[in-house]
Amino acid sequence: xxxxxxxxxxxxxxxxxxxxxxxxxxxxxxxxxxxxxxxxxxxxxxxxxxxxxxxxxxxxxxxxxxxxxxxxxxxxxxxxxxxxxxxxxxxxxxxxxxxxxxxxxxxxxxxxxxxxxxxxxxxxxxxxxxxxxxxxxxxxxxxxxxxxxxxxxxxxxxxxxxxxxxxxxxxxxxxxxxxxxxxxxxxxxxxxxxxxxxxxxxxxxxxxxxxxxxxxxxxxxxxxxxxxxxxxxxxxxxxxxxxxxxxxxxxxxxxxxxxxxxxxxxxxxxxxxxxxxxxxxxxxxxxxxxxxxxxxx
Amino acid sequence: xxxxxxxxxxxxxxxxxxxxxxxxxxxxxxxxxxxxxxxxxxxxxxxxxxxxxxxxxxxxxxxxxxxxxxxxxxxxxxxxxxxxxxxxxxxxxxxxxxxxxxxxxxxxxxxxxxxxxxxxxxxxxxxxxxxxxxxxxxxxxxxxxxxxxxxxxxxxxxxxxxxxxxxxxxxxxxxxxxxxxxxxxxxxxxxxxxxxxxxxxxxxxxxxxxxxxxxxxxxxxxxxxxxxxxxxxxxxxxx
Numbered sequence: 001x002x003x004x005x006x007x008x009x010x011x012x013x014x015x016x017x018x019x020x021x022x023x024x025x026x027x028x029x030x031x032x033x034x035x036x037x038x039x040x041x042x043x044x045x046x047x048x049x050x051x052x053x054x055x056x057x058x059x060x061x062x063x064x065x066x067x068x069x070x071x072x073x074x075x076x077x078x079x080x081x082x083x084x085x086x087x088x089x090x091x092x093x094x095x096x097x098x099x100x101x102x103x104x105x106x107x108x109x110x111x112x113x114x115x116x117x118x119x120x121x122x123x124x125x126x127x128x129x130x131x132x133x134x135x136x137x138x139x140x141x142x143x144x145x146x147x148x149x150x151x152x153x154x155x156x157x158x159x160x161x162x163x164x165x166x167x168x169x170x171x172x173x174x175x176x177x178x179x180x181x182x183x184x185x186x187x188x189x190x191x192x193x194x195x196x197x198x199x200x201x202x203x204x205x206x207x208x209x210x211x212x213x214x215x216x217x218x219x220x221x222x223x224x225x226x227x228x229x230x231x232x233x234x235x236x237x238x239x240x241x242x243x244x245x246x247x248x249x250x251x252x253x254x255x256x257x258x259x260x261x262x263x264x265x266x267x268x269x270x271x272x273x274x275x276x277x278x279x280x281x282x283x284x285x286x287x288x289x290x291x292x293x294x295x296x297x
Numbered sequence: 298x299x300x301x302x303x304x305x306x307x308x309x310x311x312x313x314x315x316x317x318x319x320x321x322x323x324x325x326x327x328x329x330x331x332x333x334x335x336x337x338x339x340x341x342x343x344x345x346x347x348x349x350x351x352x353x354x355x356x357x358x359x360x361x362x363x364x365x366x367x368x369x370x371x372x373x374x375x376x377x378x379x380x381x382x383x384x385x386x387x388x389x390x391x392x393x394x395x396x397x398x399x400x401x402x403x404x405x406x407x408x409x410x411x412x413x414x415x416x417x418x419x420x421x422x423x424x425x426x427x428x429x430x431x432x433x434x435x436x437x438x439x440x441x442x443x444x445x446x447x448x449x450x451x452x453x454x455x456x457x458x459x460x461x462x463x464x465x466x467x468x469x470x471x472x473x474x475x476x477x478x479x480x481x482x483x484x485x486x487x488x489x490x491x492x493x494x495x496x497x498x499x500x501x502x503x504x505x506x507x508x509x510x511x512x513x514x515x516x517x518x519x520x521x522x523x524x525x526x527x528x529x530x531x532x533x534x535x536x
Contacts, residue, residue: 152488153489186385
């Protein structure tokens with residue numbers, strides 16, 4: 001009896017395993033696909049409330065799912081699962097989420113666990129300061145209070161920069177981006193080092209956007225991509241091709257304009273982030289290279 | 298799921314390993330918790346005692362106000378108020394280091410709860426104890442010092458143990474004001490190493506060890522300070 005139970009359990013596990021490997025077959029059987037979304041990842045992926053989501057990556061994913069529907073030959077029920085930085089990778093691995101459309105950096109450590117679609121967005125780490133501060137470069141931040149957000153790669157970036165250049169920042173850590181921006185706004189910090197899109201988004205939503213500006217050199221670039229399960233060649237090809245076609249037929253540039261340059265819901269503010277050179281380069285040559293390859297350049 | 302515990306030996310980019318960083322973070326957690334505990338005990342004992350003073354309605358009301366103020370506002374909100382809102386009103390506050398803010402924020406919050414325990418302990422004593430002290434000719438201060446407080450303190454040791462363990466765990470809010478303690482380490486290191494489960498397990502173990510150590514210390518105090526025939530009269534109480 002016990003042996004039978006174990007056999008059944010093993011068979012059940014094997015089934016789950018087999019399903020998890022082939023997303024296209026899985027969604028065809030289930031008749032539904034689960035999209036992982038973020039509650040507030042700038043204009044890339046965010047909630048409008050009421051279980052509705054929007055954003056640049058959200059819309060690209062909708063196009064990919066459109067092509068999935070064509071491939072499996074039936075209409076799919078699209079389910080949304082809100083994810084966080086902490087749980088997004090396990091949820092993709094265990095099959096809860098089929099395609100994660102947030103703001104996940106593609107790096108080699110993560111490529112051991114998951115796969116990434118062709119890079120759609122390249123993030124540049126920048127410095128935001130008060131417009132009247134006179135700071136124009138990272139060199140001027142020596143011994144100044146520099147804010148950044150706990151749980152982001154910018155913290156490590158600052159640490160490495162300090163060591164490499166022998167200069168010292170007084171780091172202050174916000175518990176989230178809104179908090180870090182408040183540190184800058186309230187004068188507890190002289191600068192806020194973070195991904196450009198997040199800085200632009202926070203400035204756009206500030207009481208007086210003209211009081212702040214983004215200055216200085218690009219401190220680092222990171223490819224941000226849509227995340228899917230590892231070793232699922234068919235699904236990856238379909239998603240990669242979708243992204244490639246969007247770039248080719250100019251829709252990608254239109255989507256950029258829509259989400260980063262025009263007023264977006266719910267508050268109808270403009271992020272005002274021009275298409276960066278790094279992102280243009282990634283589009284010119286669609287690839288799923290990890291962040292480490294970008295750092296080498 | 299494969300384990301990768303060697304992640305703790307990796308360099309974090311500044312020349313120290315994640316293990317060294319974690320131990321440093323542990324020290325911060327203990328420093329925050331220890332300092333706040335001192336604040337909480339002193340303030341809590343004073344406020345709790347004031348609430349029971351006979352014939353001093355104004356003082357008792359003020360002590361009541363203290364308790365209600367600090368226990369009715371969520372802890373994270375209090376920390377936020379000290380960190381962002383108070384400096385808006387009094388710019389000098391901007392210079393106060395985050396460590397002091399969180400020690401007093403956490404200390405005051407916990408003091409409200411400890412004050413309640415002291416009051417409960419004092420009021421749990423039979424009235425006869427107070428009357429006996431008065432009959433001896435003790436002043437109010439003397440009767441508190443020599444009769445009421447020593448007994449009340451013994452009664453409240455068990456809840457005080459839980460409260461002290463809670464304080465240690467509550468010290469995780471310090472990450473909100475940029476203190477590099479264990480919770481901040483966990484959030485940051487899991488992002489940098491992508492080995493969240495290992496990092497969180499290690500941090501959980503450190504919290505558990507610290508809290509259990511607090512528990513053992515209190516158990517020892519309880520044992521050493523036991524008054525024969527009081528509370529443990531049946532010989533079965535206590536630890």
